[in-house]
Amino acid sequence: MTTPPGSAARLTAPWLPAPAYFAVSAVFHYLGPAFAVVLFARVDVLGVVWLRIAAAAVVFALWRRPWRSVRHLSPEQRRTLLLLGVVLAAMNTTFYLAIARLPLATVGAIEFLGTIVLAAIGLRSRRNVTALVLAVGGVVALTDLQLTGEPLGLLFAFVNCALFMLYVVLGHRIANTGAGFSGIDQLGAAMLIAAVIAAPFCAVAAAPAFTSPATLLAGAAVGICSSVIPYVTDQLAMARLRRSTFALMLSILPAVATVIGIVVLAQIPSAQELAGVALIAAGVAVHQEPQDDKEN
Secondary structure, three states, X not given: OOOOOOOHHHHOOOOOOHHHHHHHHHHHHHHHHHHHHHHOOOXXXXXXXXXXXXXXXXXXXXXXXXXXXHOOOOHHHHHXXXXXXXXXXXXXXXXXXXXXXXXXXXXHHHHHHHHHHHHHHOOOOHHHHHHHHHHXXXXXXXXXXXXXXXXHHHHHHHHXXXXXXXXXXXHHHHHOOOOOOOHHHHHHHHXXXXXXXXXXXXXXXXXXXXXXXXXXXXHHHHHHHHHHHHHHHHHHHHOOOOHHHHHHHHHHHHHHHHHHHHHHHOOOOOHHHHHHHHHHHHHHHHOOOOOOOOOO
């Protein structure tokens, strides 16, 4: 059964604070990819990308049936959905190509850099400036770049960074569209578009998974953990937070990536990386959401 079209906020529990949704998103944002790294041993990177996107598209299709409401969108809203679909396909691809070559914590730190700009747009107080400085310091500490080590991996990571920034902008736009079509339904439609766009480049690489039910099931689990749970909770958080606030809260992602890298992939951080985690946590704690109206 689907929820009637409307604001994504209708799906939230009114007593549950928006940061709680973000916390769920942050954990699954990297938990799914960490499992995907393990899956790389059985399926090519692009094949895992396809399994992630396709599995998420199937879940959204069965759960939300987003095509039923697309016809009610304006041409501008449809263009936004198309652009979001392109961004999701490209972002997932470059992210996986990056984590196949670099530690998860490094990619997570680079991924955050673009959101600094988004957070800076909405700064309204000295306290928030301090929060941003702390968060940036943490990212710098975590991102000890060695350009001579894995330049291709870094290239993919920085492209993913730019795409992630676009995802935040477009995701916030559909979460607050107010057009009688929920952000989650629009997200589902965009994921279907992403699956179509990624198919010519990634579907063939996923073929080995279809000969192993266990591998196929693992790929589906990666899709649910990576592109359903975090993206849905992103929408629930975006519907209740300013874009600048959401962008700054994303600074916790490198810290989460570091912890998950330790637990799942045994990627042990250095003292400098741990200092970066502490600075980022401090920045998130210091930040205060403005009380005026939300950005669109």
